[in-house]
Amino acid sequence: MRRRSRGRRDGWSDWNDWEYSRPRIPGNGIKAISQRGKFGQTWWAGRWLAALEELIDPARLSRGRSYARSGQVVKLDAGPQGVEARVQGSRPTPYSVTIRFRPLSDAEWDRVTDVMAGEALYAARLLGGEMPEQIEEAFRAAGAPLFPTTAGDLETDCTCPDWANPCKHVAAVYYLLGERFDADPFLMFELRGRTREQIMAALRARRAEAAPAATAAALAEAEASDEPALTPEPQEEAIPLTCESPEAFWSPPAALEEITTSFEPPEVEALPVKLLGTPPFWPNQRGFTTQAEQAYRALSARALRLAMEGR
Numbered sequence: 001m002r003r004r005s006r007g008r009r010d011g012w013s014d015w016n017d018w019e020y021s022r023p024r025i026p027g028n029g030i031k032a033i034s035q036r037g038k039f040g041q042t043w044w045a046g047r048w049l050a051a052l053e054e055l056i057d058p059a060r061l062s063r064g065r066s067y068a069r070s071g072q073v074v075k076l077d078a079g080p081q082g083v084e085a086r087v088q089g090s091r092p093t094p095y096s097v098t099i100r101f102r103p104l105s106d107a108e109w110d111r112v113t114d115v116m117a118g119e120a121l122y123a124a125r126l127l128g129g130e131m132p133e134q135i136e137e138a139f140r141a142a143g144a145p146l147f148p149t150t151a152g153d154l155e156t157d158c159t160c161p162d163w164a165n166p167c168k169h170v171a172a173v174y175y176l177l178g179e180r181f182d183a184d185p186f187l188m189f190e191l192r193g194r195t196r197e198q199i200m201a202a203l204r205a206r207r208a209e210a211a212p213a214a215t216a217a218a219l220a221e222a223e224a225s226d227e228p229a230l231t232p233e234p235q236e237e238a239i240p241l242t243c244e245s246p247e248a249f250w251s252p253p254a255a256l257e258e259i260t261t262s263f264e265p266p267e268v269e270a271l272p273v274k275l276l277g278t279p280p281f282w283p284n285q286r287g288f289t290t291q292a293e294q295a296y297r298a299l300s301a302r303a304l305r306l307a308m309e310g311r
Helices: 012-020 043-055 058-070 106-118 120-127 135-141 168-183 187-191 196-224 254-258 271-276 288-309
Strands: 073-079 082-087 095-101 154-158
Touching (some): 043 168, 058 168, 073 187, 082 168, 095 168, 106 120, 106 135, 120 135, 168 187, 187 196
Antiparallel strands (some): 073 082, 082 095, 095 154
16 A cells, blocks of 8 residues: 655644644534444445455544544545545645555456356356355455455555654545445446446346357257257156045145145345346336346246145
8 A cells, every 4th residue: 555755744843733633623524423432334345344454453443433424624526536635634635635545457348247157146146236145256266355455555645744654634535435335336347347237238248149159059069979958857756646536636645744835035125127138128227237137026026926825
């Protein structure tokens, strides 16, 4: 992690004034949602802060925690070019803070996308706007960690006279950035060089390419082995459904009582819709996934009611 040098301090009086003066309280500051306890409500926001603590002395980070909670950060913009922020200190003019992430190369993103597309659960959750907890494994498998792991992954700059890295102004931005990750898990991808739209398009393209290739491979394997393309799976012994008298026709056989059933919600709602994306006939290309999820939930609830009524 690098901190750009701003040159020497102006003198002891400048340092003394900066070190011991109370910060000005801005009227338009961005106060952290978390006012006590840990920052970040989601696992990925927590992972961001944990990654920072592995690289930085936690004592340095803690200096920015009160700044983040008291609203000293008056501006925070994050995007593909990095983070630009303004933090109010003891001086009249807020300090300028910049944070730059090392972007992943095109080759690294291609490897990451291949790994994610190869796992149906990753692809489905990402296409549905969710962040799977195992996503870091996909990045590690591609040799491109998602969260910062080395000093070279982050470059920071602040116009304050403190040479510490991070200073409390940069640390305050770190904490608020964690809360931004809560609201938008794809922001970390964007800071690494890919927008959500780019990732979605790449995943859909990979999934579309993989489907016919997998079918062709299965057919080729079946032809090479002189076996039919579809081989029935071995079945358990069937329950006899014969009846000895017409009066017993509508009575279930005793063996059915041994069958147990359970109803579990799917890991990903509307999985086919999220894998295939919005159909071209949908009028405005928005809202389709949400309505599909509602329809799936309604159908599931109706099916469950019908099943329970028959018990």
